[in-house]
Amino acid sequence: MTQQLILNQTIADGLDVIGDRWTLLILRSAFYGINRFDAFQAATGASRSTLTRRLNALIEHEIFYKHPYSSAANRFEYKFTEKGLGLLGPSLLAAKWESDWQTEDYIDIKGRLFHEHCGSYMTPKVICRACKGELSFDKVEWPNMAKQLDSQLEEIRTYNTQHRKRVNKQRNGHVGNSNLASLIGDRWTLLVLIASFLGVQRYDAFLNSLSTPPSVLSERLKQLVANNIFSKVEYQKNPPRHNYVLTEKGKSLFPFVMTLRQWVASESADCATPLKHSCCGKPLKIDVVCDQCDQRPWPSDMQYHHQK
Numbered sequence: 001m002t003q004q005l006i007l008n009q010t011i012a013d014g015l016d017v018i019g020d021r022w023t024l025l026i027l028r029s030a031f032y033g034i035n036r037f038d039a040f041q042a043a044t045g046a047s048r049s050t051l052t053r054r055l056n057a058l059i060e061h062e063i064f065y066k067h068p069y070s071s072a073a074n075r076f077e078y079k080f081t082e083k084g085l086g087l088l089g090p091s092l093l094a095a096k097w098e099s100d101w102q103t104e105d106y107i108d109i110k111g112r113l114f115h116e117h118c119g120s121y122m123t124p125k126v127i128c129r130a131c132k133g134e135l136s137f138d139k140v141e142w143p144n145m146a147k148q149l150d151s152q153l154e155e156i157r158t159y160n161t162q163h164r165k166r167v168n169k170q171r172n173g174h175v176g177n178s179n180l181a182s183l184i185g186d187r188w189t190l191l192v193l194i195a196s197f198l199g200v201q202r203y204d205a206f207l208n209s210l211s212t213p214p215s216v217l218s219e220r221l222k223q224l225v226a227n228n229i230f231s232k233v234e235y236q237k238n239p240p241r242h243n244y245v246l247t248e249k250g251k252s253l254f255p256f257v258m259t260l261r262q263w264v265a266s267e268s269a270d271c272a273t274p275l276k277h278s279c280c281g282k283p284l285k286i287d288v289v290c291d292q293c294d295q296r297p298w299p300s301d302m303q304y305h306h307q308k
């Protein structure tokens with residue numbers, strides 16, 4: 001049944017750390033073919049007001065557009081724009097991540113993706129477009145870490161200004177400008193994650209490199225530890241000092257974060273310094289492909305088969 005798309009609370013808590021679970025759920029449902037309000041509601045379990053807000057935000061961000069399906073009543077379907085279709089990869093990876101890290105009491109998402117193109121059940125695989133090699137955490141070169149963080153920070157400053165303005169207008173303002181964290185999640189958390197992908201481990205280093213307000217940073221680090229994204233490793237006894245080290249669960253967020261970043265970069269003119277794939281030395285362009293046939297799936301040739 002449609003209720004199967006509802007996330008288990010534990011996973012949802014994890015997702016709250018990296019993103020807005022409603023938005024991710026709505027996107028996923030839409031990629032599985034859902035496109036009407038009532039069906040979204042049944043699939044996601046969101047309240048009418050929550051769903052209305054998220055759908056409006058997705059339209060505002062030009063992820064969806066409204067398409068009337070009945071002229072008699074004022075009825076619409078929500079369809080992906082070109083830009084919205086670009087979120088297929090991140091959406092598949094978010095689903096994979098949840099499924100990979102499900103806890104024992106995780107029972108809700110039971111189903112498999114069927115790729116009609118090759119006639120197989122598929123798992124998304126992340127590859128380098130140039131050499132087709134699978135992307136891994138340690139095979140990406142960041143040309144200039146300081147510059148990376150700078151450009152990320154600039155985004156944050158822009159976001160914070162716009163966000164504040166908008167919150168004044170809109171009480172539950174979950175929208176900012178049109179990049180990823182304003183849409184999917186908490187910007188500071190993503191930034192902390194990205195810094196840690198770049199090798200930052202210590203509280204002071206996060207503080208210095210990100211210019212995060214200390215209280216915000218402490219809070220986010222605490223959440224990330226609680227969700228087993230970081231583990232705290234003591235490097236000094238007196239006074240006690242810790243490194244925040246990515247766990248396997250944390251490292252496995254890498255492809256998701258990278259594809260999201262790529263999507264953001266493709267939608268904004270000057271975001272993000274190009275990264276390099278150290279296996280082939282080419283600028284890194286990521287493709288999310290079917291692990292069975294190595295082709296990029298398309299919403300129209302994927303089916304979601306529920307399992308009982």
Ligand SMILES: [Zn+2]
Pocket residue numbers: 128129130131132133277279280281282
């Ligand atoms: Zn490559």
Ligand SMILES: [Zn+2]
Pocket residue numbers: 115117118119120122290291292293294295
């Ligand atoms: Zn396939």
